[in-house]
Amino acid sequence: MASPSHRRAPGKRRTVLAPAVAVAAVGLLVSLVVAVTPDDGSGAVRTSGAAVSTAAPTAGSGAGARPGVPPTATAQQPKRKPSTASPAPRPSATTASARPSRGSTPAATPAPRRASGTAPLAGRMKPGVTYDGVATHYDAADGDGACLYGPSPDLMIAAMNTTDYETSKACGAHVLVRAAGGASVTVRITNECPSPCAPGQLDLSKEAFAELAGLSAGRIAITWTLLSPATSETVSIRYKTGSSRHWCGVQAIGHRNPLARLEVGTGSGWRQLTRTEYNYFLSPDGTGCGGALRLTDIYGEQLTVDGIAVRPDAVQPTRVQFARH
CATH class of the missing domain: 2.40.40.10 (RlpA-like domain)
Structure with missing residues (x-):
């Protein structure tokens, strides 16, 4: 189908003039003179309207648009953003939870069960297991x-x-x-x-x-x-040989319970260090070396230690110890 701007509409006016020819010759001449002028003027307006429509179209209006004729998808039409302009309605949290067959993320992925109910950070060695x-x-x-x-x-x-x-x-x-x-x-x-x-x-x-x-x-x-034995000792900290402000290995000694994590303080929070098979936690870029330390045992208890200087091979005692279980 041609676009509205290409349609011609003067046909109606010509059908109206046909009965006038039978009335009188003079009337016919006058009618023809009158009819020629609107026809030419109407064509000029519609062409101008098509040009306006090309330059600045508007949704649902503008020159060349006709009632009951939907605009065609051409380069003249403004592009729509399907997801931004009219987003589809999203189900509410209540609706999502009410449909267990599809399920929300928490329902589909149940929380992991704690080992023996007491040591969420335990590895293969778990308390209460023989x-x-x-x-x-x-x-x-x-x-x-x-x-x-x-x-x-x-x-x-x-x-x-x-x-x-x-x-x-x-x-x-x-x-x-x-x-x-x-x-x-x-x-x-x-x-x-x-x-x-x-x-x-x-x-x-x-x-x-x-x-x-x-x-x-x-x-x-x-x-x-x-x-998880009784003890009067407190945890000690030791920096590995070669440690400095630019690289360090950190070790905790004398902890009552198995150690799950060792973290160093940074300007934006805590950074967990990687544990080696020789029982040191490494900071390869020096982050946190000589700063605050946070120790976490397999039961999830956390101890914060500050004021431990980078003194390689020196066992430096603290005043903290994990609770007994």
Whole structure:
């Protein structure tokens, strides 16, 4: 269909003039003279109207528009923004929640359940869970190990199998170990036991193993559980060798419960540092080195420590400790 601006309309006027010819010749001549002038003028107006419509069209009006004739989609029509000009109505929160078949995001993704209901940040090692495994023994020497806590006079320690060591998440955990005969010992995880140590296996110091069985047994069946022991110690902080304001590794020592996160203060909040398999949290660009620290245990409790200077290899005590569970 041609656009309204291309339509011609003078036909009606010509049909009106036909009866006048039968009345009189003089009337016909007069009518023709009168009819020619409006016809030419009407054409000129419509052409001008088409030009106006091209230059500045308006929605639903303008020259060339006719009642009952919808405007065609041409370059002359202003472009619409389908999503901005007339957005589709959005369902309200009440409507969305009332349609469980489609569901909202919270309904479709239920909140994760906490491990044992008490330790939301626990990894493989969870409180209230008894693990089956075997115990072997090794010569712990001065008590140092993969967790890099350094020498220790307390040799009631153990190396955790790599699976449950979980990139040093087990470091510092206190574990109650029970033998089949009923003997028990509490150890602290300071080392990692690589393959062939299997999941559930603990490699105890000779001193700790001797509390359960004779060393000649070599390998015994055990169960073990995570503890949150009584202690009079507070947490200490140590910066790794080579640490400065431009790069640092931070370690927490003596925490009652397994450590889940270590964060450093920044100008805009807290930044979580990445934990290494050797139990240091690294700030590769120096962010937060020498500033405030925030420690979080597997139970979600947070301790804030300030005033710890960057002094590599120095164990600096704090006045804080996690609660007992």
